[in-house]
Amino acid sequence: MTMGDSEIKNLFVRANAQVHIDEARKQKTHQAMMMEMEKQEINKQRMEMMMSIKNILLQQFQYMDKLFFYIYGGLICLGIIFIAVLQYIGVSQNEIITVCMAGAGILSITSIGVIDKMFFGKMAELGASCYFNTKQCVAAWMVMSGMVNVVVLFLMAGYLNGFWRVGLLQVGLYILTPYLLSGMIALGILSMEAGRKHSFLFGISGVFLSIGYGIIGTIPRVMTLAAMWIWTAVFILSLLLFVIQIKRLFNRMEKGDVLCMN
Amino acid sequence: MKESELIQKLHNGDKEAAGLIIERYYADIYRFCLYMVQSEEDAYDIAQESFLKFIKYGTSYHHQNLRGYLLTIARNLCFDYFRDKKGTETPVGWEELDKIPKPRNQIKETEDIIYLQNLLKALSPDIREVVVLRMYEEMKFKDIADMMGCSVSTAKSRFRLGISQLKRMMEGEHDDGR
Numbered sequence: 074m075t076m077g078d079s080e081i082k083n084l085f086v087r088a089n090a091q092v093h094i095d096e097a098r099k100q101k102t103h104q105a106m107m108m109e110m111e112k113q114e115i116n117k118q119r120m121e122m123m124m125s126i127k128n129i130l131l132q133q134f135q136y137m138d139k140l141f142f143y144i145y146g147g148l149i150c151l152g153i154i155f156i157a158v159l160q161y162i163g164v165s166q167n168e169i170i171t172v173c174m175a176g177a178g179i180l181s182i183t184s185i186g187v188i189d190k191m192f193f194g195k196m197a198e199l200g201a202s203c204y205f206n207t208k209q210c211v212a213a214w215m216v217m218s219g220m221v222n223v224v225v226l227f228l229m230a231g232y233l234n235g236f237w238r239v240g241l242l243q244v245g246l247y248i249l250t251p252y253l254l255s256g257m258i259a260l261g262i263l264s265m266e267a268g269r270k271h272s273f274l275f276g277i278s279g280v281f282l283s284i285g286y287g288i289i290g291t292i293p294r295v296m297t298l299a300a301m302w303i304w305t306a307v308f309i310l311s312l313l314l315f316v317i318q319i320k321r322l323f324n325r326m327e328k329g330d331v332l333c334m335n
Numbered sequence: 336m337k338e339s340e341l342i343q344k345l346h347n348g349d350k351e352a353a354g355l356i357i358e359r360y361y362a363d364i365y366r367f368c369l370y371m372v373q374s375e376e377d378a379y380d381i382a383q384e385s386f387l388k389f390i391k392y393g394t395s396y397h398h399q400n401l402r403g404y405l406l407t408i409a410r411n412l413c414f415d416y417f418r419d420k421k422g423t424e425t426p427v428g429w430e431e432l433d434k435i436p437k438p439r440n441q442i443k444e445t446e447d448i449i450y451l452q453n454l455l456k457a458l459s460p461d462i463r464e465v466v467v468l469r470m471y472e473e474m475k476f477k478d479i480a481d482m483m484g485c486s487v488s489t490a491k492s493r494f495r496l497g498i499s500q501l502k503r504m505m506e507g508e509h510d511d512g513r
Binding site: 078080081082084085087088089091092095097098101102105106107108109110113114181 | 361382407412451452471505
């Protein structure tokens with residue numbers, strides 16, 4: 074006798090009727106599904122509660138010590154007023170360039186000095202538990218303040234070029250060289266702060282560098298085209314040292330020698 | 336309630352929908368697992384795991400064939416089970432099949448399931464799967480092929496091979512030297 078597919082099919086039908094489902098196991102599966110759904114619901118809520126990067130950044134900004142932001146903004150405003158006053162009382166081109174040089178230097182020192190204020194702490198372990206580590210925060214601040222500084226320096230350059238008819242290349246060198254030089258010194262101070270704060274050094278260096286730029290401004294023919302090669306050499310050297318200092322600072326931060334969250 | 340509404344409700348976290356899915360598909364999934372793995376305890380575990388996997392990873396599921404989707408999950412879990420069991424299981428020899436009690440000679444009707452399970456056990460998992468999906472779940476060859484990740488002709492040939500093996504076993508016409 075040859076069997077047909079229907080007989081196999083019938084066997085399946087009969088067998089199916091004999092398979093009894095254990096209701097307890099079925100309920101257990103149902104319970105497990107419920108639990109999984111609840112777990113997913115909790116996870117969903119947790120995810121919704123988790124902050125977006127935008128919110129984190131906003132909150133970081135909200136809790137930051139904003140005193141130095143105000144000082145920073147105030148300094149920029151003061152600088153603009155000071156230059157306007159100098160122009161009003163009638164100063165020479167060289168004098169205004171010297172003032173801009175000192176201004177660029179102070180701007181640079183201030184922006185690095187803020188790092189000293191914001192991240193000098195003795196609780197490195199707290200820093201590790203924060204969303205961003207110290208290195209990231211310092212880098213973020215440097216980028217942020219750097220962008221503001223670039224805008225201010227551009228305005229300065231535009232003013233010197235437009236109003237005082239100083240060549241753009243010259244303006245660039247006159248402003249950027251003291252900016253980098255002062256920044257390099259400020260970074261050096263920051264790198265020295267292993268366990269001890271030297272905030273006063275920022276102020277002192279700001280004063281001395283400003284005096285120094287003032288003296289440079291009085292040197293005869295220093296602002297002429299003939300002296301451009303010296304400016305270029307100092308600019309390149311300053312840029313190189315500035316980069317080295319940044320690298321050094323970040324290396325020291327990496328090791329935990331300087332700066333941490335407070 | 337339509338399947339699409341059921342899925343929509345489930346996506347919205349409706350626990351009642353989960354209960355309805357269990358009521359509607361648990362038996363099918365469990366029987367499929369049982370025919371595949373031949374062990375009640377393991378079949379219950381795999382069936383449960385299938386539903387849990389559906390809840391865990393099936394949130395983006397929007398197709399209309401929920402039963403097919405659950406069967407696919409169960410099928411994959413069954414093959415995971417076979418992989419884990421590989422080496423510990425010995426294939427059924429033809430001489431063993433002689434010892435399989437024939438239901439027609441038995442008084443108890445419950446022997447059908449044991450008989451069928453023993454017959455299916457003699458088939459390779461790939462062939463067994465096609466036979467179960469086609470004969471019991473009454474799925475189309477195209478759907479079976481999609482589920483197995485093979486061509487329709489492969490699914491059909493596996494089915495034909497499985498059916499001929501089952502017939503041979505049921506008729507007791509196999510020869511021992513095979």
